[in-house]
Amino acid sequence: MTQPDSTPIPTDFCLALAQEAAETAKRFFRRPIGIDFKADESPVTQADRAVEALVRERIAAHYPDHGIVGEEHGIEGADRGRIWVIDPIDGTRSFISGHPLFGFLLAHLDRGVPQLGLIGMPMLGETYLGLRDGGASCNGSPIRASNQTMLELATVYINEGDKIAAQQPALFQKLLRIGRTRRFAYDCYPHALLAAGHVDVVVDYDLKPYDFLALRPVVTGAGGVLTDWQGRSPGLDYEGPVVSAATPELHDAMLEILKDHPAPALRPGG
Template identity: 65%
Template sequence: MTQHADRIASLASEAAMGHFRGRLGIEFKDDESPVTHADKSVETMVRSYIETHFPDHGIFGEEHGFAGADRDDIWIVDPIDGTRSFLSGHPLFGFLLAQLRNGVPQLGVIGMPALGETFIGVRDQGATLNGQPIHVSEQTRLDDAILFVNEGDKIYRDHPGIFDRLMQSGRTRRFAYDCYPHALLAAGHVDVVIDFDLQAYDYLPVSAVIEAAGGIITDWDGNALGLGSDGRVVSAATPELHREMLELIHR
């Protein structure tokens, strides 16, 4: 399965880079988020690969929806995570893939096409970056942690109290978007990430990578993530750090 995941990530990366910083056809969805021809073409290619090699599996993709939702095995696809980054020439867009069995992620991929990095996590088998093992940090104290705040503008808008507490937390904090901070956490460079307003195709692939790397990722109430989660996410390197973040959120 890992070989297939790596091959899919390679094909998706090649397809995305064929459009990156080129002339993009841009549309806007009903929620005003942009979608490019690149998103659609990458997902179409990935779905074709999965349908060929795993005809009995279901597929849920951001651009083309659900096929085979009643299957035990389901693939989750986000062809370009960070379309706003992609269309503005910013290299920190990603490709996300997960394989679920009975709703539980078994494998996750975070591909970073412009960086040439592919993070793969397999349940109970560990995580890798370009084939080399990675692991989360051992940080246990929020005061000493490197904290990334994803979707900070939305958190500020909807939860100003939490935002204020975040601004007083961590040894170092950065604002970001999309999947890369979670990948950096899996590799041990970042200690905690708080995220907001995600969809299943955003958080399930990264959850598989983070958990395989030894980290913890839940919703803001500490519940395991699934297809029906509300999109508010906390990733942490250690149980102690995760607990501190949940206490901060609910203070």
């Protein structure tokens, strides 16, 4: 395995990359664009491909010895010690329906561990940045998860609720009874809201590595917790559900609810 140096990635580079990605995505938003459907029936657009191509080009120019994993263009240099993970349009279904809560996700891993995560919200003008050992911010201002410890008082977001209802109806009924306030949502933004202290719990379902790896440093940098449904830290070798919580107490309470609905095993060869 190539062993690149461990020099920290400049946050200015990542923020500039997020700005370019946002400008590219906005050029396609609410305009006629080509839409294809992949084998799993998930949509992909010209915007997805254009954003990812741009980001890959910038990373390759600045860090040619790093690997890149992207949703649309696959894996390059998977055996390298430092890897970037890209989701160019997190929420393509939102994007193609004119809904502004799609995001841009970028993670940087050092030997499999996310060191930096970025959640960009192009149409909101918000960029959330989290560092494994350096806190979290939104547009440069520090953010912090809430100190809520009581699940019955929590604000809970349920992502991909339609899939949970269809595939795990008993669990879905349980989720409808937790917390003081519940909202249904999709994609990355609820996790950003948790890191910023507005949401206390996010239950998420049916994710790929590029969907959650950028979220981890943002949530944990803000003082929260993000794991799979068994309390494990998910990496590049994981696909499945995750749960974010503002405090360890809320996280423990959620794991107690989710423990009878196990996450799938790691992918073969992962």
